[in-house]
Amino acid sequence: VVRELAAGRVVLLTDQARGEAALLASAGLVTPETLVFLIRNSEGIVSAPMRAERLDQLRIPPQLGGPSATSGRPGLPEPAVSVDLRKGVSTGISARDRAATLRALANPRTIAPDLVRPGHVAPIRCSAGGVLDHQRLMPGALDLCVLAGCGPCAAVAELAESADGRSAVEVAGRMAPAAGLVAVDVSDVARHRRVSESHVGRGASTTLPTVHGEFQALGYDYDRDGSAQLVLYVGNIASDDVLVRVHAECITGDALGSRRCRCAQALDASLQIIGQRGRGVVVYLRERGRAGVGMAHIVEGCGVRDERDETIAAHILRDLGVRSAILLTDRPDGPVGPTGFGLTVSRRIAVLG
Numbered sequence: 001v002v003r004e005l006a007a008g009r010v011v012l013l014t015d016q017a018r019g020e021a022a023l024l025a026s027a028g029l030v031t032p033e034t035l036v037f038l039i040r041n042s043e044g045i046v047s048a049p050m051r052a053e054r055l056d057q058l059r060i061p062p063q064l065g066g067p068s069a070t071s072g073r074p075g076l077p078e079p080a081v082s083v084d085l086r087k088g089v090s091t092g093i094s095a096r097d098r099a100a101t102l103r104a105l106a107n108p109r110t111i112a113p114d115l116v117r118p119g120h121v122a123p124i125r126c127s128a129g130g131v132l133d134h135q136r137l138m139p140g141a142l143d144l145c146v147l148a149g150c151g152p153c154a155a156v157a158e159l160a161e162s163a164d165g166r167s168a169v170e171v172a173g174r175m176a177p178a179a180g181l182v183a184v185d186v187s188d189v190a191r192h193r194r195v196s197e198s199h200v201g202r203g204a205s206t207t208l209p210t211v212h213g214e215f216q217a218l219g220y221d222y223d224r225d226g227s228a229q230l231v232l233y234v235g236n237i238a239s240d241d242v243l244v245r246v247h248a249e250c251i252t253g254d255a256l257g258s259r260r261c262r263c264a265q266a267l268d269a270s271l272q273i274i275g276q277r278g279r280g281v282v283v284y285l286r287e288r289g290r291a292g293v294g295m296a297h298i299v300e301g302c303g304v305r306d307e308r309d310e311t312i313a314a315h316i317l318r319d320l321g322v323r324s325a326i327l328l329t330d331r332p333d334g335p336v337g338p339t340g341f342g343l344t345v346s347r348r349i350a351v352l353g
C-alpha cells in the first residue's frame with residue numbers, strides 16, 4: 001500500500017470495525033485525474049487529514065471553534081475550516097484547482113498566507129498519535145501517506161453504502177479487484193506502527209541481589225501510556241537463545257501469596273533457572289494503573305497478556321539486544337510470546353511442568 005501511495009496511485013482503506021471504507025491517495029502527488037477518480041467512485045467529498053500541529057502552523061482552525069481535546073486525551077478527528085490555494089488557481093472548485101490546493105497542503109514549505117479561507121478543500125484535524133490514538137479512516141490515511149514519505153497530508157474520499165444496503169466495506173471489497181486497487185485495514189496500519197516504531201525508553205539501572213543470585217534491575221518507560229516497566233537480567237543477553245520470561249504483574253500472586261493462581265511460582269522458577277544458568281532476562285510487565293482495570297484483572301484471572309503487553313516486551317527485548325529467545329512459559333500451550341522487530345522465539349520451556 002505504501003509503495004502504491006508513493007507512486008501516486010489510489011488505494012482502498014477500510015475500517016472493518018465500523019463498516020467504513022475510503023479511497024485514498026497521497027495529497028502530495030495528487031493529480032486532477034486522480035481527484036476525478038476519487039470523486040466519481042465515492043460519496044464525492046474529498047477530505048484532507050493533517051496533523052493538528054501543522055494546521056495550527058497554517059492557521060487553519062477547527063470548524064467548531066477551539067480544540068475539542070479534553071482531560072489530556074487526544075481529540076477525535078474533526079473538520080477544520082476549508083481552504084484554497086491563493087495563487088495559481090481560479091475558482092478553487094475544479095479538480096485541477098483542488099489538486100493544486102491538496103499538493104500545497106502536503107508541501108512543508110507552504111505557509112499560512114499561501115491559503116485563503118474558506119475554500120473547497122476541507123482538512124481534517126488529527127491528533128499527533130494518528131492511528132495509535134484513534135483507529136479510524138482519517139488518521140489511518142494520514143499515517144499511510146507519512147509512511148509513504150509523501151508529505152503530511154492525504155486525499156481521502158469515503159465510500160457510501162450501496163443502494164441495496166451493502167456496507168462501505170463490502171462495496172470496497174468488490175471495488176478492489178475490479179479497479180485493481182490494493183486494500184488495507186486501519187487495524188493493520190495500527191499494528192504496523194506498533195511493531196515498527198519503538199516507544200520504550202531505558203531508565204535507571206541498579207544491581208539487585210536476590211535469593212537466586214545477583215541481577216541487574218533496569219527500568220523502562222513506555223511513552224504511549226506513560227507506564228513504567230521493570231527488567232531483571234544477568235549475563236550477556238545481547239545474543240541468541242537467551243532465556244526470557246515475560247511476566248505479567250499479578251499483585252495477589254506475586255506480592256500477597258495468593259493460591260488462586262501460580263504466577264508467583266512461575267516467576268520464582270524463572271528467576272531460579274536464569275540465576276543458575278547465569279544468563280537470561282525477566283521482563284516484568286506492570287499492571288495498568290487505570291481505574292477499574294486492576295480489579296477486573298484480579299477477578300478474571302491473571303497472567304493474561306494482550307497485544308500491547310507483547311509489543312512492550314518485544315520493544316524492551318530488542319533494546320536489550322536479545323536476538324532470539326528461549327521463552328520460559330507457564331504452559332507449553334501458552335501465548336506465542338513477543339516477536340517482531342527482528343526478535344524470534346527459538347524454543348519454549350514450561351516452568352510449571
Ligand SMILES: [Zn+2]
Pocket residue numbers: 250252253254261262263264301302303
Ligand atoms: Zn496471578
